[in-house]
């Protein structure tokens with residue numbers, strides 16, 4: 001029970017399939033919770049249960065929100081590359097002395113073939129590596145970071161896959177494909193064949209939703225350039241981190257009382 005005599009309300013920081021699964025499990029268990037989405041995509045996949053959409057206004061905005069809504073625990077199930085909201089969620093939880101649990105899909109560093117990929121630190125490095133490794137790149141890095149690739153790949157017939165149309169004006173030789181996963185191996189094979197893809201650029205998002213492209217790339221001997229995850233804002237062992245939504249939900253439920 002929370003201090004106010006109510007059952008604890010868990011804030012699920014979302015925008016991922018894992019977050020939707022966590023919401024489903026919390027709902028099924030009859031636990032009060034609230035999912036939060038950034039509002040980045042035009043037609044988000046909504047989780048079950050109550051949802052609020054939009055930024056909080058930094059750490060201070062999030063702290064005010066936590067107090068105003070009687071939130072007693074945070075389950076951070078945001079995407080591994082949504083680094084700012086994870087920093088903010090963790091900082092706000094610490095400042096408000098609330099339990100914080102991280103739910104994130106594991107990365108692909110141990111996946112088959114990972115040792116053959118070009119691992120890079122950021123999108124600038126990814127763009128340079130892609131330019132050096134192939135003539136026909138496929139970019140699956142989201143639309144926000146496309147700007148880094150415009151210069152280095154301007155003269156290549158890049159295939160860009162994004163959920164929503166990019167804000168950037170892309171070179172005339174590029175093809176923009178608006179779609180979202182999960183993707184099948186057959187679909188990825190056909191797409192790469194159609195566009196003659198010889199280098200795939202991705203982030204270490206991990207999980208199975210978008211894995212098929214890496215298998216398809218390996219089959220056709222296309223190079224892979226992959227942006228590494230940055231370390232989390234907490235030290236080793238400071239935060240309970242899980243890959244399984246059921247385990248993370250059990251943990252946050254136990255911690256939030």
Ligand SMILES: NC(=O)c1ccc[n+]([C@@H]2O[C@H](COP(=O)([O-])OP(=O)(O)OC[C@H]3O[C@@H](n4cnc5c(N)ncnc54)[C@H](OP(=O)(O)O)[C@@H]3O)[C@@H](O)[C@H]2O)c1
Nearest residue numbers: 014015036037038055056057058078079081082083084085
């Ligand atoms: N980055 C990716 O590759 C990726 C892929 C798939 C899904 N997503 C999802 O898309 C959302 C945005 O990702 P991002 O990389 O743009 O985030 P980000 O760079 O880490 O966050 C930037 C700002 O967006 C707001 N925000 C982000 N996630 C939020 C959430 N779940 N609820 C409320 N506000 C949120 C916060 O604004 P304030 O500071 O104003 O609070 C945050 O400071 C996340 O929910 C993430 O799970 C991201």
